[in-house]
Amino acid sequence: MNSTFKQTERRYDVETIRYEGEQVWSYLRTYYFWHTVQNMTGEYARQRKQNSLQKAFKALRETFYGFRNWFKRYEYVVFSNTQSRFLHQGIYREKAFEALIDLLGKEKCLYVDLPNPDHLPRNRISTKRIVSKRLIDMIVRLLLVPQRLLGQRIEIPLLDTINRENATSFDYDSFIRAFNVRRKVYRLLFALYRPKAVFVSCYDSDQAILKAASELGIKTVEAQHSAIGAEHFAYNLSKPLDTSYFPDVLLAFGEYDKRALENTPNNPFTRIYPVGRYQLELIAREPLPEELLDLTGRYRLSVSVSTQYTAEKKLALFIRELAREHTDIAFIFSLRHFDRDYYAEFGMGPNVYLFKGEYSCYDVMRVSDIHMTCYSTCAQEALFFGKIAILADIDGLATNFMGGMKSRNIRIIQDVHGFAAAAELPFENETSPLWATNHSQQLEAFIKQEIRK
Structure with a gap:
């Protein structure tokens, strides 16, 4: 399955696919991959069934989550989602960014939360300067209406060929339009805040964030959210792609992921810092149920x-x-x-x-x-x-x-x-580079070298 996707990238000059002068495969590739997975596994999660009216009311209600926090000045913007939260002593904390936000300063960080599936009660989360990503989504949807009504369909023959060969029906026309609108909305947001850095928990979930920040010269950082190694399709590129669609810096789990990426021919990251994981170190100290x-x-x-x-x-x-x-x-x-x-x-x-x-x-x-x-x-x-x-x-x-x-x-x-x-076979005690330890100390070193130098 992964090999099939890699064959597609190697067979075709995907890096040459452009729309309005911009490379598009950098942000389309992961969505094509997941369509391939869907075709091969034959299953996805059954989503909670809601009619269009229910979805609209839910989205509208979510846009007001932490609404007042939009109207403040921030030095850092963090994009994540509710799946990145874990419950500890009655409070929902952030797996990757909890210690980082503490070190940077809670009042200096705006946390943009994607409800997945729902926002958590604000009185039970550790992050106070929090807003809903649904507001951005709603603005993008409104701006897309005239394009859908008046714009001509985007036709890219090579993408049609890739669709046919992988038996997918990926609607690249709608995706490219939405991406460009999202990029402009994020660019306006960052132009207003002028943050020193933008942090994301999963770079390929919304690469318009990274592209917009890059265009304004703002540093972008991803906190590793899943196993990477030498296999993960999102981090192992078959062709050299435009790095402005990728984070500048990766906060990795450990030395293994750092070395694996550094040995990847088309590694998009400029710098990688092994920092471990906040919630694992915290949970390890808790008594067993x-x-x-x-x-x-x-x-x-x-x-x-x-x-x-x-x-x-x-x-x-x-x-x-x-x-x-x-x-x-x-x-x-x-x-x-x-x-x-x-x-x-x-x-x-x-x-x-x-x-x-x-x-x-x-x-x-x-x-x-x-x-x-x-x-x-x-x-x-x-x-x-x-x-x-x-x-x-x-x-x-x-x-x-x-x-x-x-x-x-x-x-x-x-x-x-x-x-x-x-x-x-029993567990073997090995000097494993899979996890860095002393998470807060590792973050302090990262901040000193990358943020406050």
């Missing part, structure tokens, strides 16, 4: 499971088969995208436990002996807590995303028959 300890104590082994909506059903069926074969092992899910009723139809078995909201994936991970997933970043996080990670290679996703991870504690299996051998 007694109820989960009691549960796992009734079994020979316990396996925590993290899911992803691109392979949710197939992973569920994979675990169901494992659970039927290994009745002396507990398989414990901490559900994210789906509720328990989704799993009811699978008949998961008495040694499969489903938690939704009662415990975080890290609570479940820390009490278990093994962590299982398809290609979630939780595999890399499990190593932080001293757990082995076994990856089910569903549709080749584990190999394509994490096959290059150089750790003996990450083990990829092709089917359920490979589980026993992978589970028997």
Whole structure:
């Protein structure tokens, strides 16, 4: 799957595709990739069904979230989403930016939050200078109306060819139009604030932010949100692309990701700083939940499971088969995208436990002996807590995303028959470069060199 996408990039001169003089493949490539994934896995998460009127009212209500905070002066702007929050002692904190915002100054940082799926109550989050990204989305939608009514369709033959060969129906015309409008809106926003730096939690979710900041000479920084290594399509470019669509700096998990990217021929990052992860260091100091300890104590082994909506059903069926074969092992899910009723139809078995909201994936991970997933970043996080990670290679996703991870504690299996051998091998204490430690100290060094020099 990843190889198919790379073949497309290598076969065609995608770097030459332009619209109004600007390279477009830099920001189209990840969306083409996910359309390929959809075609191959045949599933995506079932979204909560809402009619158009419900969606419109929800979006309108969300635009007023923290509305007053737009009208202040800020030195830094942070773009993230509610999925980047975790609950700790009754407060929702930020996985990647919590310590950074503290060090830069809470009053100096504007946090632009994408509700995914909903904004959190403001009295239960640690970030006070917070606003909703929905306001930007609504402005963009309004500005796009005349273009859709009066503008001619954008025709790029090479993109049509790529669509046909990958059996996708990606609407690049609408995407390019929306991208250019978003870029102009962000450019106006940054021209008003004139921030010293712009931070993002996932660069490819809205590259218009990066392009707009780059055009104004503003430094852009991404905090790593998922496993990268030598495989991840978003960070391993087959062709040299315009770096103004990518962050200037990456705050990486550890030395492994830094080295992997530095050895990538078309690495778009100018500088990479291994800084570790705030929430992992915080959670590691917390006591283990007694109820989960009691549960796992009734079994020979316990396996925590993290899911992803691109392979949710197939992973569920994979675990169901494992659970039927290994009745002396507990398989414990901490559900994210789906509720328990989704799993009811699978008949998961008495040694499969489903938690939704009662415990975080890290609570479940820390009490278990093994962590299982398809290609979630939780595999890399499990190593932080001293757990082995076994990856089910569903549709080749584990190999394509994490096959290059150089750790003996990450083990990829092709089917359920490979589980026993992978589970028997104990965790190996290795000097792993996968995670940097002393997160706050690493951030202080980054700030000194990049922000306040």
